[in-house]
Amino acid sequence: MREVRAGGGTAMTRYGTAASILLILLLVYAAVMFFPSFAGFAGDGPMVPTAVVALLTWGGFSVLTLHGLRRALAVRRGEENRFDATVFWTKTLSLIGALLSIVTAFAFGFGAFASCGPVWLSGLYHWVGLVGSMLCFGAWFAAPYLAREYAGEAGQRVERPGWGRLVVVGAVVYGLWAVAWLVGWMVLRGSIDAGTYPTAAKSPYQLPYPEGQRSWVIQGNNSHFNHKGDEEFAWDFRRQCGTPVLAARAGTVVDVEDGFEGNGKGKKNNFVEVKHDDGTVAKYLHIQTGSAKVKPGDTVQQGDALAEVGNVGNSLTGHIHFVVEKGGDSIPVTFQDVDEDKGIPRTFEHYASAK
Structure with missing residues (x-):
C-alpha cells in the first residue's frame, strides 16, 4: 500500500510535485x-562566439532539465520506480x-564585455549568473531535503x-568573485584629491552622451592602470558602439581622425579634438571608423554630435575616452550634470547626462 501523507495524495506524488517545481x-x-x-x-x-557558446x-542544459522533469512528472503520476532517477537529476x-x-558570469560576461554590441548583455551574464549560481547551489543543497x-x-x-560543504563551496566561489572585483576596483579606481578640481556648479562641461542616458565609468582619473602621467585626468565612459559622442563643451574642431580600424595593443586610434575659448583642448578617443560628423575648422556647441562610439585603438570595449588637455598635459575638470561626487565621475559608478 502506498504511504499517504496528511493533506491528501501519496508521499511520492507530493515529492514528484516538489521536484517538478x-x-x-x-x-x-535557463531561458533567462x-x-x-x-x-x-x-x-x-x-x-558573437560568446553568444553561440x-x-x-x-x-x-535545458534539454537535460527536460529529461529530468519527465522523470519527476512520472513520479508525480505515481510511478515510484522513477524516484531514484528523479533524486539524481x-x-x-x-x-x-x-x-x-x-x-x-565570468567567461561569458567578459566575452560580451570585450566587444561592440549590446552593453547590457555582459551585465546580464555576470550579475544574473552570480545570483543564479547562488540559487542553484541552494537548490542542490535542498534537493535531498525535499526527498526526505x-x-x-x-x-x-x-x-x-x-552544511559544511555548502559553506566551503560558497566561501571559495564568492570569495574569489569578491577578490576579483576588489582587485579590479583597486587597479582602476585611482586616487582623487577633490580639492584640486574646479567647482562643479561653475563647470563648462557636461557628460559627452545624450540626455538621460547613463554610463558606467570603467576607469576614472589617476588610476594604477593607464590613466596616469599625461593621461592622469581621463575618463572611460562605457557606451554601446554606434551611439552618439556629443561635445562636452562648445569650441572649434582642430583635428579629426576616423580612418583607422581594429582594436588592441599597438592599434592606431580614432579621435576628435575640440579647442575651447580658454585654450584647453578636449579629446574624444576610440570613435567608430568613418563616423566623424565634423571636420577641422567647424564650430560646435555643447551637445552637438561629433562622432559615434567605437572600439578602435588601444581599447577593449565600446567606450568614450574623454580627457581635457592644456599645453599637452591633462587637467582636472568637473561636469555640471554630475550631482554627486563633487562633479567628478568615479570608477565603477553610473552617471546620467542632464542635457
Missing part, C-alpha cells in the same frame, strides 16, 4: 540566459546549473549534504 524553475532560469543571448549576434568580435550551453542538474552560472520531507520512507535513505 524545482526543475521548472531551473528551466525558467538562453533567449537574451541572441542579442549577441548584433555585436562583433568576441561577443552561451546558446549551446544553456540550450543543452534534481541534485545533479542543480549542481550543473550552479557551475554553468559561474562560467557564464515529501517522499516518505523511501526519502529517508537519501543522503543529505552537510
Whole structure:
C-alpha cells in the first residue's frame, strides 16, 4: 500500500510535485540566459562566439532539465520506480546549473564585455549568473531535503549534504568573485584629491552622451592602470558602439581622425579634438571608423554630435575616452550634470547626462 501523507495524495506524488517545481524553475532560469543571448549576434568580435557558446550551453542544459522533469512528472503520476532517477537529476542538474552560472558570469560576461554590441548583455551574464549560481547551489543543497520531507520512507535513505560543504563551496566561489572585483576596483579606481578640481556648479562641461542616458565609468582619473602621467585626468565612459559622442563643451574642431580600424595593443586610434575659448583642448578617443560628423575648422556647441562610439585603438570595449588637455598635459575638470561626487565621475559608478 502506498504511504499517504496528511493533506491528501501519496508521499511520492507530493515529492514528484516538489521536484517538478524545482526543475521548472531551473528551466525558467535557463531561458533567462538562453533567449537574451541572441542579442549577441548584433555585436562583433568576441561577443558573437560568446553568444553561440552561451546558446549551446544553456540550450543543452535545458534539454537535460527536460529529461529530468519527465522523470519527476512520472513520479508525480505515481510511478515510484522513477524516484531514484528523479533524486539524481534534481541534485545533479542543480549542481550543473550552479557551475554553468559561474562560467557564464565570468567567461561569458567578459566575452560580451570585450566587444561592440549590446552593453547590457555582459551585465546580464555576470550579475544574473552570480545570483543564479547562488540559487542553484541552494537548490542542490535542498534537493535531498525535499526527498526526505515529501517522499516518505523511501526519502529517508537519501543522503543529505552537510552544511559544511555548502559553506566551503560558497566561501571559495564568492570569495574569489569578491577578490576579483576588489582587485579590479583597486587597479582602476585611482586616487582623487577633490580639492584640486574646479567647482562643479561653475563647470563648462557636461557628460559627452545624450540626455538621460547613463554610463558606467570603467576607469576614472589617476588610476594604477593607464590613466596616469599625461593621461592622469581621463575618463572611460562605457557606451554601446554606434551611439552618439556629443561635445562636452562648445569650441572649434582642430583635428579629426576616423580612418583607422581594429582594436588592441599597438592599434592606431580614432579621435576628435575640440579647442575651447580658454585654450584647453578636449579629446574624444576610440570613435567608430568613418563616423566623424565634423571636420577641422567647424564650430560646435555643447551637445552637438561629433562622432559615434567605437572600439578602435588601444581599447577593449565600446567606450568614450574623454580627457581635457592644456599645453599637452591633462587637467582636472568637473561636469555640471554630475550631482554627486563633487562633479567628478568615479570608477565603477553610473552617471546620467542632464542635457
